[in-house]
Amino acid sequence: MSNPVLILDIFLLVLVAATAVAVISVRSLLSATILAGVYSLLMALVWTNMHALDVAFTEAAVGAGISTILLLGALVLTKRFAKSEPVLHTPALLVCVATGLVLIYGTFDMPPFGDPNAPIHTHRVPRLLDQTVGKHETAAPRDKGHPHEGHPDDDFNGHAPNTVTSLLAAYRGYDTMFETAVIFVAGVSLLLLLRRRREGELGVPESSSSERGEP
């Protein structure tokens, strides 16, 4: 227990659990929204503690930032307090506990955190760090030799410095592109479903609104 990282991790996880319980139990919706933001911020600290900086960044920006703001925006339109409901729902509790136990049982098969001899570090990660995975061998001439002895005019020695970004943009380039497409489709669907009509348009037949692609 003398490992400071472990002590910090346990401290943060206790805070995370306490915040999660508080989010469920508090009746004021504003408090619940802010506490959900606190939960995400604490999770971002946990990710940072595990050196998963990009994950922490996303958690802080999306979980603590934009979700909180969107929930606040929705809160303006609704009431301030949740309806009081029965506190304990036994079947739901049993399902949650059972799922949690199965997940914890699953972690017993995983290698210890940070184990350098884990299969992912001996097989996959070296190739990912070299950034040779997913590249078409003949498509483009690659710089020969050690990365740091690359082409003199090549500022990045043959690859982008941030491995996570290069994985997302190159190794999983199609995946990221269609993620962007999904976000785009979500925005377009919102526009089609929720965009307000002009008052003069209400009485007019369907033909005038068909320009926005509505059925």
Added chain:
Amino acid sequence: MADTHDQSGTPAGEQMSQQTLIRVIAKMTIPFILVFGCYVILHGELGPGGGFQGGVILAAAFILYGLVFGADELRRRIPPPIIDACMALGALLYAGVGLASVLRGGTFLDYGMLEPDHAGDGEALGMALVEYGVGITVCSVMVTIYLMISERRATVRRGEVR
């Protein structure tokens, strides 16, 4: 958030001073949030972060403006047609980079072919452009989500900016 104070029953003077405080702080922080969002997008291939996170941070700045000054004011500053166009522009930029590498003789999204003599530079360029595309789309979609859920009335009055 301006309209929530109507129900809480705070005196008019106190309400006014609270709003002044919120407005001043928002005006002071929004430029920094915007700069930080741009920084995160621009340095996506160099450090932590990238298009998605940066786009979300940029959107947070716009949404904060909308919360403090009202969604209609936000619509007046950034007309919705521009936001709609940006949603498509980002996705097109991403796919365009892929097509550009095909036109240069590589496979789809093979960034190295953008500058065949310096593959690393080509990769950094391709990834940077792709990250800008993701950032533009994410930012405009997030702002759209806020504008859509913050609407109270189902219709637009005559002469009102949509």
